[in-house]
Amino acid sequence: MDSFTCFCWNRGGIYDIISGEPEPFSLPSAMPEWPKGKGFAKGSINLGELEVVNITKFQSIWSCYPSKNKSEGATFYKPVEIPDGFFSLGDYGQPIGQQSQAFLLAARAVVANSSEAELPPLQKPIDYTLIWWSANWQDDNHDGSVCFWLPCPPEGYRAVGYVITNDSNKPFVDEVRCVRADLTDTCETHEPILCLESNGFDIPFTVWKSRPLFRGMWCKGVPVGTFCCTTDSDFNAEIDVSCLKNLDPFFLAMPNLDQVHALIKHYGPTVFFHPKEGYLPSSVAWFFTNGATLYTRGEDQGQAIDSLGSNLPAEGANDGEYWIDLPDDRSGNRVKCGNIDSAELYIHLKPALGGTFTDIAMWVFCPFNGPSTLKVGLLNIPLKHIGQHVGDWEHFTLRISNFTGELCGIYFSEHSGGEWVEVSGLEFIEANRAIVYSSKSGHASYPHPGTYLQGSAKLGIGVRNDAARSQFYVDSSVRYQIIAAEYMGDVIVEPCWLQYMREWGPTVEYNSRSEVDKILSFLPVKLRFSVESVLDKLPDELFREEGPTGPKEKNNWEGDERS
Numbered sequence: 001m002d003s004f005t006c007f008c009w010n011r012g013g014i015y016d017i018i019s020g021e022p023e024p025f026s027l028p029s030a031m032p033e034w035p036k037g038k039g040f041a042k043g044s045i046n047l048g049e050l051e052v053v054n055i056t057k058f059q060s061i062w063s064c065y066p067s068k069n070k071s072e073g074a075t076f077y078k079p080v081e082i083p084d085g086f087f088s089l090g091d092y093g094q095p096i097g098q099q100s101q102a103f104l105l106a107a108r109a110v111v112a113n114s115s116e117a118e119l120p121p122l123q124k125p126i127d128y129t130l131i132w133w134s135a136n137w138q139d140d141n142h143d144g145s146v147c148f149w150l151p152c153p154p155e156g157y158r159a160v161g162y163v164i165t166n167d168s169n170k171p172f173v174d175e176v177r178c179v180r181a182d183l184t185d186t187c188e189t190h191e192p193i194l195c196l197e198s199n200g201f202d203i204p205f206t207v208w209k210s211r212p213l214f215r216g217m218w219c220k221g222v223p224v225g226t227f228c229c230t231t232d233s234d235f236n237a238e239i240d241v242s243c244l245k246n247l248d249p250f251f252l253a254m255p256n257l258d259q260v261h262a263l264i265k266h267y268g269p270t271v272f273f274h275p276k277e278g279y280l281p282s283s284v285a286w287f288f289t290n291g292a293t294l295y296t297r298g299e300d301q302g303q304a305i306d307s308l309g310s311n312l313p314a315e316g317a318n319d320g321e322y323w324i325d326l327p328d329d330r331s332g333n334r335v336k337c338g339n340i341d342s343a344e345l346y347i348h349l350k351p352a353l354g355g356t357f358t359d360i361a362m363w364v365f366c367p368f369n370g371p372s373t374l375k376v377g378l379l380n381i382p383l384k385h386i387g388q389h390v391g392d393w394e395h396f397t398l399r400i401s402n403f404t405g406e407l408c409g410i411y412f413s414e415h416s417g418g419e420w421v422e423v424s425g426l427e428f429i430e431a432n433r434a435i436v437y438s439s440k441s442g443h444a445s446y447p448h449p450g451t452y453l454q455g456s457a458k459l460g461i462g463v464r465n466d467a468a469r470s471q472f473y474v475d476s477s478v479r480y481q482i483i484a485a486e487y488m489g490d491v492i493v494e495p496c497w498l499q500y501m502r503e504w505g506p507t508v509e510y511n512s513r514s515e516v517d518k519i520l521s522f523l524p525v526k527l528r529f530s531v532e533s534v535l536d537k538l539p540d541e542l543f544r545e546e547g548p549t550g551p552k553e554k555n556n557w558e559g560d561e562r563s
Contacts (some may be wrong), residue, residue, distance in 0.1 A: 025424035027407065029431040032266055034405050035258040042407035044358055047222065048247025049121045049183060052105045054225075054403045057081040058092060061164050062146040064134075064194060065096070072096070074194035074207065076146070076227075080108045081536010085432075087122060087177040090151075090226035090241070093193045093207055104225035107177065107245070122177040125151035128163065128170045131229050131461040132205050135168070148207075148229055150240055151180035158242040161226030184242035185221035185354075186213040193227055206230050211351065212243045215560035217486065220245045222354035244354070251355035253402040254487050260349060263360065267398055267407050268477025270429050271345070271364060274440035275470035279339035279368045279392075281443075284309065284346075284497055287367050290335050295506070296555075306549050309497030318549055322502040326367070326390055336368035345476040348551065349485035349492075352560065357408065358400040359561075362476055363551050365484075366392040370441030373464045374519065375453060376531055380464065381519055387442060387463070391504025391547045396436050396445040397561055410434060412445040414465070415454060416539040418562055421447045433477055437467035444482035444485065455534045462534055484552075499553055505547020 034041050044053045058077035065073035076093040086106040094102070109121045128149040133144055147168055151159040163171045189208035196205045210228045212221025222244040222529040230239065255263060273280060285307045293302035294312060297320065305311060305324070313322050326332040346363040372387030373380055397411040399420075409422045426434040427448055435444045446452055446467045455462020485492045516535060522526045549558060 008477045016187070024491070025422075027423060027432045028428050030121060030289075031405055031432075032129065032262065035256075035262055037259050039252040040255040040259050040358075040402055042253075043403060045253040045402060046110060047244060047247055047354070050107045050179070050244065051086075051109055051110050052107045052222070052244070053083060053086055054401070055079040055088075055104045055106050056080060056102055057537040058102065058104075061091070061166060063096065064146075077105055078164070079106065088161075088175065089179070089224050090159075090176055091164050092225060093227045095193055102225070104222070105222075107179070107244070119156055119180050121180050121183055123154050123157050123180070124173045125155050125159065125176065125178050127152040128173075130168075130170075132231060133168065138562070149230075151176055151178055156181055158184045159240065160224050160242050160244065162229060162241070179242070179244065181242075183245055183247065185245040187211060187221065187223070187228070187239065187241065187243040188213045189228060189230065189239060192467070204231070208239075210239065210241060210243065215353065217350040217352075217558045219560075220247070220354050222246050222284055222356050246354035246356070252352045252399055253355055255349075255358055255400075255405075256401070257482075257485075257488065257491055259405075260358075260360075260482065263358075263398075263400060263405065264347065264413040264480060265364075265477050267360075267432055268345075268475065268480065269362075269396070269398075269410070269434040269436045271436045271445075271476060272467075272469045273340070273438045273443075273472040273473045274466055274468050275472070277438075277440055277470070277472055279336060279366055279370045279441060279443075280340045280472060281364050281366045281474065282339040283342040283344050284341040284365055284495075286339050287335065288497075290339075291331050292324055292335065292367075293327060295323050295325055297321045302427070306493065309500060310479070311495055312500040313502065314496065314499035316501055318502050320502075320552060323506050323547060324391060324502075324504050325506045338367050340472055340474065343474045343479065345474065345480040346551070347480050347482045347484075348557065349482065349487070350558075351487055352399060355487075356402050358402055360398040360400065361395055361551075361556070362397070362480070363393060363395045364438070364443065364474075366443050368392065369443065372441065375451075375455075375460065375462060375464045376523065376527065377460050382416070386515060388419055389508075389547050392443055393504065393548050393551055394438070394443045394445060395551070395556075397556075408435075410436070410447070412436070412447055413556075413561075414444040414446065414452070415442065416520060418445075420561065433471075437469070439465035439467050446449070455537070456530075459530055459534065461531055471523075498550065500550055501553050503547040503549055507546045 044051050056079045059080050061076050063075040073096045078091050079088050086108045092104045131148045131150050133147045147165045149163045153159050158181050159178050182199045185211045190211045191209045194207040207227050207229050211223050228239045228241050288305040289307045294305050295302045326335050346563050348361040350359050352359040369389050369392035372383045395413050401408050410418050411420050429435050444465050451467045452465040453462035484494050
C-alpha cells in the first residue's frame with residue numbers, strides 16, 4: 001500500500017458542535033451571569049461598520065484520514081442556523097478528535113451606506129476559483145468527493161474564507177460574502193489542519209488555521225475562524241484570504257472593572273509550587289520592606305526601597321545604571337526563600353485579537369530563582385550556579401472570549417518559550433478554576449504535574465523542571481492585584497514599582513563553562529558530545545546570573561504571547 005492512504009466519506013446532518021461531533025468539551029461548571037456592562041458577553045461584537053456573531057451550529061460535509069489511524073485527519077463543515085441578517089464568510093475545519101470550542105464568525109453591516117458612492121461593507125463574490133479537487137486522487141481507498149473553492153471578490157473587496165462542496169459544481173455566489181478591503185487585515189497560516197503530501201500528489205495540499213499576522217494589545221486584526229489552503233511547498237507563501245479589522249477605537253466589547261473582578265473570581269487558577277520548593281513567591285511589598293536594596297552604578301552604598309517602590313527610578317530604559325539586590329547580611333538568605341503568605345498575583349488586562357478576546361495576564365513574583373538540575377539519562381546533577389538569579393518574574397495568561405465570557409485557554413510561560421493549552425487540556429481544581437503548576441526553583445508554568453526537560457526529551461538530556469501539587473499554593477481568584485488595564489483609561493492606577501524598567505537583580509559574572517566542563521569530564525566520551533550539543537542550544541540567560549527586568553519590559557506586555 002502507498003505510504004499515504006486516505007479514507008474519506010461524505011456526511012450529512014446538522015449538529016451543535018457543543019453536543020455532537022467532533023468530540024465536544026464543556027467547562028466543568030456553568031458560567032455565571034456577568035455584571036452589567038456595555039458590550040462584553042452580549043453574543044455579538046461591533047467592529048465599526050460590521051457586527052459579528054460566533055456560530056456554533058454546523059453541518060459536516062467531508063472527512064479525511066491521511067492514514068488508517070482514525071485519530072489523524074480532519075473534518076470540514078458549513079455553518080448553519082446563521083441569525084437573520086448575518087452572512088457566512090467561509091466554511092470551517094478542524095482536526096478529528098480535537099475537543100474544541102468552535103470559532104467561526106458571521107457578519108452583517110451595522111448601518112446602511114450614507115451615500116450611493118460608498119461601497120457596502122459586504123458583497124457577494126463574482127465567481128469562485130477551484131483550488132483543489134479530491135477526484136485527482138489515484139488511490140482507491142477513499143469514498144466521496146470534495147472541492148475547495150476560493151471566492152473571487154469584486155474590486156475593492158477581499159475574501160476571508162474558503163467554501164467546500166461535495167461535487168464539482170461551483171457554489172452559489174450568495175453562499176458567502178466578501179468584505180470591503182479597508183475592513184480587513186493581513187492574516188497568516190498558523191497550525192495545519194490537514195496535510196496531503198505523499199505518493200500520488202504532484203503538488204502538496206495543506207489546509208491551515210488562519211490568524212491575524214499582526215497581534216498584540218493595540219492591533220486591530222480579528223480572526224474569522226475560517227481556514228486557508230496552500231498548494232505550494234513554501235509554507236510561508238502569501239495566502240489569498242484576509243481577516244477582519246476592528247475599527248471600534250474604544251474596544252467596547254472589553255469587560256469593565258466589575259466584570260473583570262467577576263472573571264477572576266470565576267476562572268482564577270490556583271498556582272501550586274513544588275513540595276521541595278526552596279524559593280517561594282512573595283508580594284513585591286514584602287520583598288521591598290524586608291531588605292531589598294536599590295544600587296546605583298558608581299556608588300558603594302545601596303538605598304532602601306519603600307513598600308510602594310515610590311523611590312525607584314521610573315520610566316527610562318534598562319541602561320545598567322540601577323539594579324536591585326538582596327541584603328548582604330543573614331536576612332538575605334531569608335528573603336531568598338520568599339513569603340508565600342504575602343504572595344499575590346499581579347494582573348495585567350489587555351485586548352487580544354482586535355478586542356474580540358480579553359487576555360488576563362497573571363504575574364508571579366519570587367525574590368529568588370534557584371539553581372538548576374541537569375538530567376543526563378538516569379543521572380541527576382545539581383548545579384551550583386547555573387540558573388540562579390535575584391528577582392524572578394513569571395506569568396501565565398487566561399484568554400477570555402468577549403462574545404460570551406467563556407475561558408478559551410491558558411498560555412503557560414516556560415522560561416524562554418511557552419505554550420497555549422485549550423480548556424480541554426487543563427486540569428481543574430474546583431468549578432472552572434484551573435491548576436497552574438510552578439516548576440521547582442525556576443518557577444516556569446505547566447498545565448500538569450511531571451518532569452519537563454528544557455533540552456532534548458528524546459535524548460533524555462536537559463535541565464529539569466519538576467512540577468507537583470503541594471501545601472504551597474496561591475489562589476489567584478482571591479489573592480490578586482490589578483496593576484494595569486490601559487484600555488480602561490485612568491480607572492486603574494499603576495503601582496510605582498511597575499514603572500521601574502531596570503533589573504530586579506544584579507548581574508554576577510562567573511565561569512559557567514568551568515562548571516559545565518567539570519560535569520562533562522565525569523561522563524563517558526560518547527555521551528559528552530550529546531550533552532554539550534544540548535547545553536549549547538539552551539538560552540544564554542540560563543548560564544549567567546542576571547536579574548530580570550519587570551513585567552512592563554517583557555515583549556508580551558504589549559505583544560501577543562508566543563505561539
